[in-house]
Amino acid sequence: MRVTFLGTGGAVPTTERGPSALLVAREGERLLFDCGEGTQRQMMRFGTGFSVSHLFVTHLHGDHVLGIPGLIQTWDFNDREEPIAIHAPPGAKRHLQSLVNAGGYRPGYPVNIHEVRPGGVALSGDGYEVRTFETEHRNVRSMGYALVEDDRPGRFDRERAEELGVPVGPAFGRLHSGESVELDDGTVVEPEQVVGDPRPGRTLVYTGDTRPVGGTVEAADRPDLLVHDATFADDWAERARSTGHSTGREAAEIANRAGARRLALTHISSRYAGDPTPILAEAREVFEGEEAFVPDDGQKMEVPYPNDDEGEE
Structure with a gap:
């Protein structure tokens, strides 16, 4: 499972960080989480390819969805024929359909928009599920996603x-x-x-924009990677509360409660775009897992199996 951080910035893009987008490549399948402005260019720039099968939208703020019209049309220009499925919170379908058809455009392939509710399963894939959980953001229905792989067979003796x-x-x-x-x-x-006990698969949790919420903790047991909103450092904690975001420290505290192995701090405010050190330093003061980091746009990361240190594939 490889993660590419396509956009790690906040609502206002900077020269260093684009709006939110995360691509997950797993067993030949590509899943896209959020699609901020310029996502298609980031995909080209960082070599992820365009063959996405599912797009998961956390909420309808522009920095998470304004890349959809361009990507939809680019797929059409590339002679796409296979359907694309877009998963989003309740009430989002009408607005997303407007984005798909921006300027009167009609894609030449099926675009299927599904409203999914928190506490359910957005997608049952081959060997994994994408589960939903409710998050808390300002003036909008918002939702996070947890990609949870099935258990693997035990070791063969x-x-x-x-x-x-x-x-x-x-x-x-x-x-x-x-x-x-x-x-x-x-x-x-x-x-x-001759076969040992089943071994857990990998788990990735993506929150989108959110205050610290218990749903993130409940979404998955000991995620291998938690990608959490960390828009501000402590000096703007009140701003984080009023706008429905988290600080790096708050993200780390949630990660601890979830038992996360690694914590990626994203949606970095333009105030820190050139130097996110304050956010990272405060998160590392409290994070108890293996690694907390602020990814750059284009950074790629392999998500290892939970027992990779024991020589797993």
């Missing part, structure tokens, strides 16, 4: 399988996938004899 007489080859794969194997002498070897 090759030495034990050979001791039981299982021949090297396809029988190993059948056992690892949960099938019983009958040996030539009639003995049946069960998967639980």
